[in-house]
Amino acid sequence: MKNSVYSKLIIIGLILVGLVGCSRSTSSHASRQTDPPNIIVILADDAGYVDFGFMASQDLETPRIDQLAADGVIFTDAHVSASVCAPSRAGLITGRYQQRFGHECNGIPADDGLRPSVPTIGKHLQQQGYRTMALGKWHLGLGDAYHPNVRGFDDFYGFLSGSRSYFPNENQDQEGKPTAILHNREHVQFEGYLTDVLGDRAVQFIDQQQNKPFFMYLAFNAVHTPMHAKEEHLEKYRDHPRQKLAAMTWSMDENIGKVIDKLKSEGLYENTLIFFLSDNGGAYNNQSSSGPLKGWKGNKFEGGHRVPFTVTWPRRVKGGQTFDQLTSALDIFATSVQAAGIDPNTTETDGVDLLPYLNGERQGAPHDWLFWRKGKMAAVRKAEWKLIRLEDYGYRVYDLEANLGETENLTIENPQMKVELQSGLESWEKELEAPRWLEGDVWPQVTYEIHQALMENREPNYTNPGAMRRFKGQ
Structure with missing residues (x-):
């Protein structure tokens, strides 16, 4: 991309x-062309x-x-x-x-x-x-x-x-x-x-x-x-x-x-x-x-x-x-x-x-796909296309070539790409082990609000546990 x-x-x-070319010293450490x-x-x-x-x-x-x-x-x-x-x-x-x-x-x-x-x-x-x-x-x-x-x-x-x-x-x-x-x-x-x-x-x-x-x-x-x-x-x-x-x-x-x-x-x-x-x-x-x-x-x-x-x-x-x-x-x-x-x-x-x-021996991208997941949040990249999933909320699809700032949701305009990206993510997830630990009760709530806000192109109501407690009047 x-x-x-x-x-x-x-x-x-x-x-x-x-x-600038690097200087080349000739100390006793200097290595031969074939050295690892x-x-x-x-x-x-x-x-x-x-x-x-x-x-x-x-x-x-x-x-x-x-x-x-x-x-x-x-x-x-x-x-x-x-x-x-x-x-x-x-x-x-x-x-x-x-x-x-x-x-x-x-x-x-x-x-x-x-x-x-x-x-x-x-x-x-x-x-x-x-x-x-x-x-x-x-x-x-x-x-x-x-x-x-x-x-x-x-x-x-x-x-x-x-x-x-x-x-x-x-x-x-x-x-x-x-x-x-x-x-x-x-x-x-x-x-x-x-x-x-x-x-x-x-x-x-x-x-x-x-x-x-x-x-x-x-x-x-x-x-x-x-x-x-x-x-x-x-x-x-x-x-x-x-x-x-x-x-x-x-x-x-x-x-x-x-x-x-x-x-x-x-x-x-x-x-x-x-x-x-x-x-x-x-x-x-x-x-x-x-x-x-x-x-x-x-x-x-x-x-x-x-x-x-x-x-x-x-x-x-x-x-x-x-x-x-x-x-x-x-x-x-x-x-x-x-x-x-x-x-x-x-x-x-x-x-x-x-x-x-x-070194020019291969062309193109090292990866066709990349994946991310932590808790209820997950994402996938395929070339310039990106899907973000927020569990119990929904999906966003972005064309990063045209919209690097991830503000224009294309799930409706390009439903086929949504299906392809979602399928790729779910196939990858079948290869994974369940998380061996989670992050407690507080930070996942904060992170969830941040994701939802960014998916809606708005400022988060809170970005840390203290601000969350104040926002909720706790």
């Missing part, structure tokens, strides 16, 4: 950041679709991420498999629709998590001889059976829960709390600003690698709430209308720059496959922007699951490209295992290897 106007804006952004690539997944948290320079942001500064994007491929129609944190991460890290193993919702119980029998990208790469590390936010289970060290990661530095303070916090940093920082299984304290700490740890990990390829899953908690930023960055953006988000985004950009600089200084950048994306759309409460898209984190409109997404591998993929075809974060798994030389017949994935599409 082509979004020509928006693609032109992104191309202009590429020109502005400059298609290092692989890095850089995951932002709750970032808006247009909140980066390479996505045509006019007010947020991200020069290092922009250059990374300019060195690779920018995807304009890329999607995560869920519009909230935990299930999206479950899909990304396993390469499978997380609903296939019941990981459909947020709010993971304390005694559950990412099913141990489902292998992760870390496990496959670990078995292939890669040194593996997970950094930052885990949010895939609290118990021993779900800990990163037993899910394919040799090293872990981060926290197990879904969010925490960016600064040391006496309450959250108590030993045994899921918000506390762990180095592998050891409780540790940290100093400073957590985004900086994660960047420094990433650089340290790269420095420790010698003769083995590595895989790094660098999951920043930025720019998820709470909206904490360093004082010097708040001062830098003193008069900015989105001051805290601008400051937090700048800090994340700085630390991604640290990682890129380290790769270049060690002669590793050319042969490192780097993915950058957000785990879902921007949140309603973190000043983020979805630009031309409708919706935000937590709903099935494009602003909930279409995300900024780039792939960079200077040795194998020509930079300066944009790719407008339907793509999924599930493809990270498939692309990585193929690049690492793993027999695809030994893995199970709903993703597609993107490299043939980026």
Whole structure:
């Protein structure tokens, strides 16, 4: 699907950041042409679709991420498999629709998590001889059976829960709390600003690698709430209308720059496959922007699951490209295992290897269909066509080629397309496992109201539990 106007804006952004060739150092780390690539997944948290320079942001500064994007491929129609944190991460890290193993919702119980029998990208790469590390936010289970060290990661530095303070916090940093920082299984304290700490740890990990390829899953908690930023960055953006988000985004950009600089200084950048994306759309409460898209984190409109997404591998993929075809974060798994030389017949994935599409060996879209479901809300994409279903309410059909903002309902004008999309969604659902947990009673009510409001092209009556209670006079 082509979004020509928006693609032109992104191309202009590429020109502005400059298609600068990467420096090539000749340190002892420098790799031969036939060596398997290092692989890095850089995951932002709750970032808006247009909140980066390479996505045509006019007010947020991200020069290092922009250059990374300019060195690779920018995807304009890329999607995560869920519009909230935990299930999206479950899909990304396993390469499978997380609903296939019941990981459909947020709010993971304390005694559950990412099913141990489902292998992760870390496990496959670990078995292939890669040194593996997970950094930052885990949010895939609290118990021993779900800990990163037993899910394919040799090293872990981060926290197990879904969010925490960016600064040391006496309450959250108590030993045994899921918000506390762990180095592998050891409780540790940290100093400073957590985004900086994660960047420094990433650089340290790269420095420790010698003769083995590595895989790094660098999951920043930025720019998820709470909206904490360093004082010097708040001062830098003193008069900015989105001051805290601008400051937090700048800090994340700085630390991604640290990682890129380290790769270049060690002669590793050319042969490192780097993915950058957000785990879902921007949140309603973190000043983020979805630009031309409708919706935000937590709903099935494009602003909930279409995300900024780039792939960079200077040795194998020509930079300066944009790719407008339907793509999924599930493809990270498939692309990585193929690049690492793993027999695809030994893995199970709903993703597609993107490299043939980026190198001109294949044409068209990696996916004909993509699907989403969480609780009473579900959606399906087939090329430019989109259907959203709200249980006990109804359906909406949109032609995204003509109406990217999802405002014109075509269920009556195109009943055949509604039937085709509905049938595709229901066929996919027959392959799924029932959700292993739900999200309680409150948030599903809020999310239902948001979906109904957006389907009716109106503002929601409430967007959080407190506002719902006030609206209902409770």
